[in-house]
Amino acid sequence: MPYAKAKAKKMFSIIDDSAFWHNLLWLKKQLEPLTLAANIMQLSNVCLNQVLIIFGLLYKDYQALLAEDNSLETQYLVQHIIDSIEKCWAKSEQETLQHYFSTLSTS
Numbered sequence: 001m002p003y004a005k006a007k008a009k010k011m012f013s014i015i016d017d018s019a020f021w022h023n024l025l026w027l028k029k030q031l032e033p034l035t036l037a038a039n040i041m042q043l044s045n046v047c048l049n050q051v052l053i054i055f056g057l058l059y060k061d062y063q064a065l066l067a068e069d070n071s072l073e074t075q076y077l078v079q080h081i082i083d084s085i086e087k088c089w090a091k092s093e094q095e096t097l098q099h100y101f102s103t104l105s106t107s
Contacts, residue, residue, distance in 0.1 A: 030077055033061045059085050 014020050037054045040046060059082065066078045 026073075030065070030074070030081075033058055034081070055085060055089055 037058055040054060041051060062078050062082050062085070065074065066082070069075075069078075
């Protein structure tokens with residue numbers, strides 16, 4: 001029983017700490033674009049052009065986050081996310097995408 005009370009007191013002190021909620025909000029702000037993109041890309045009817053648009057929107061969102069928040073944590077995290085997006089784009093079959101978009105423009 002004493003262990004449970006000590007654990008509860010520790011949890012209440014975390015919950016009462018405004019820094020905890022501030023950090024949680026910061027983390028939510030960083031991860032929200034990725035969760036939205038993941039949900040869209042997991043749809044069974046997602047098209048190739050939608051994937052490209054999602055990459056572009058993620059890149060734009062994270063560039064904006066990088067510009068608006070100068071904290072070291074944000075700069076570090078967001079730059080790694082941007083690097084990862086660029087790496088995924090570099091690995092993608094860009095020729096296939098270019099062919100796909102050229103067929104769209106001619107039809």
